[in-house]
Amino acid sequence: MVGKRGIAITDTKQNTGRLQAQDPGRTAPTKIPSFTLTEQIAALRPELDAAWARVVDSGQFIQGPEVAALESEAATLIGGGVTAIGVASGSDALYLALSALGVGPGDDVITTPFTFFATAGSILRTGARPVFADIDRDTFNLDTAGALARVTPRTRAILPVHLFGLMADLTTMARQFPGPIVEDAAQAILASRDGRVAGAVGALGCFSFFPTKNWGAFGDAGLVTTRDPALADQVKMLARHGARQKYYHEAPGINSRLDALQAAVLRVKLRHVAEWTTARQALAARYAEGLADAGLAEWVTPQAVPPGAQHVYHQYTVRAQARDALAAHLGAAGIGTTVYYPHALHLMPALAAVGVGAGAFPEAERLTQEALALPLFPELAPAAVDRVVDAVAAFYRGRA
Ligand SMILES: Cc1ncc(COP(=O)(O)O)c(C=O)c1O
Incomplete structure (x- = not known):
């Protein structure tokens, strides 16, 4: 099908999506990147320059003033009565x-083995011990019952991750x-569950x-939120x-x-x-x-979204049979994908001291x-999603 200006439409549904440009005379379709900021930056460029x-x-x-304004606007965006403190990265x-909670040597912090390293790395940095519990098969998040079963008198805190933008079950955990x-x-910026927004439910x-x-700077930057003024003050001090x-130092804090500059960029992006x-x-x-619709349930299962959860889709991650072959097939079709995460944290050398071996957390492993993340970013054309789905379906049809 050929649309206006000789651009081929690859939309397999009705033409509800944007057009997929093809070089006339060639058959190779436009590449679909796993992620790109190019269009977003181009659209915001005048505001960013200013x-x-x-x-x-x-x-x-x-x-x-730029940082103070960002902190105040971030607190308003997140809501839930939080104070927001800008810091150098999410890891910090x-x-x-x-x-700020006083977690340190001799303490345990329960978390998930299926996350980016910084989650457990931050526990190690305090001198405390990460204690892993397995994930839930459907949501990919820390399994609530499993986490609660690992609580002991040494447990100082639980550190759940709102993986890929889906909030963990904090309601049951907090109870x-x-x-x-x-x-x-x-x-998980703007994610919510049971009517409560991410960043405004836990202590911090x-x-x-x-x-x-989903709301990114042009370098490293992060934010701590809390509804407790004393904790906000402690985070700022540290x-x-x-x-x-x-020049009066109360504790061995960090810079x-x-x-x-990042605050100024983030303030532009905050509006979007x-x-x-x-x-x-x-x-x-x-x-x-x-x-x-493609009848792929036997081979591909998206991350499940429990009732009451508003997923913000930092990633669109599926559980896929023959994942690596599927990724190679999509790659050959010009479709980018990413594996988050190829290794469970308890099996990494950096966490060997935790002393948990292979087989301990079968769902995470x-x-x-x-796990395979399919292309997703706000500017992605709906027609591109259809093309990805078609390519996934073609892969499994070829194996059936
Ligand atoms: C789940 C999770 N935790 C922590 C971090 C650490 O954030 P940063 O890279 O800003 O230090 C990231 C992001 O990279 C992450 O995805």
Whole structure:
């Protein structure tokens, strides 16, 4: 089918999507990247140029009005009565949140083995011991009952991850665990569950502004949120060399500040996070419908979304049979995919001291062999989603 200006339409459904450009006279379809910021940056370029010019002209690169404004706007965006504190990265956010609670040597923190390393790495940084529990087969998040079963008198906190943008079950966890819950909300800006928003449920919430995140900076940056003013004050103190007053150091804190330039970029992007999230959700719904219509349930299962959860789809991750062969097939068709995560944390050398061997967490270990993230970013054309679904279907038809 050929649309306006000689552009071929690869949309297999009705022409509800944008057009997929093809070079006339060639058969190779346009590549579909796993992720790209190119269109987003191009659209925001004039606003971004103005924002960083404002910072350069102000001469204020550390703290100052840009960071204060970002913190206040982030707290409003997240809601739930939180205070937001800008820090240097999501990894620092986790370390500072745990440190603010006094987590340290001799303590255990329960978490998931199926996440980015920084989750467990932040526990190690405090001197505490990560204690893993397996994940739930359907949601890929920390299994609540499994986590609660590992609580002992040494347990100082639970650190669930809202994986790929789906909130973990904090409601049940909070009901049964009397200690603090720290949310690893690095991938979950604006996610909610049971009417409560990520970052405003646990004692503290930790966000990452890594450039590929749903709300990303142009470098490293992060945010800690809390509804407790005393904890907010403690995080701020620890992130500023342990000082509340200049040159008077109360604790061995660290230097973890969000740069004014990153704050200016994030303030531009903040105005679009809600609409980008809606776009991600619409694309995810299209994937779900397309995969269901293609009758692939035997081979491909998307991350399950429990009732009451608003998934923000940082990634659209499926559990796929013959995952690596599928990824190679999609790659050959010009479709990018990514494996998050190829290794469970308890099996990594950096966590060998935790002393848990292969087979300890079968669901997490199995998912490292089956998880595949399909292309997803707000500017992705709906027609591209259809093309991915068609390519996935063709792969399994070829094996049937
Ligand atoms: C689940 C999770 N936790 C922690 C982090 C660490 O964030 P950052 O890269 O900003 O340090 C990330 C992101 O990279 C993440 O995805």
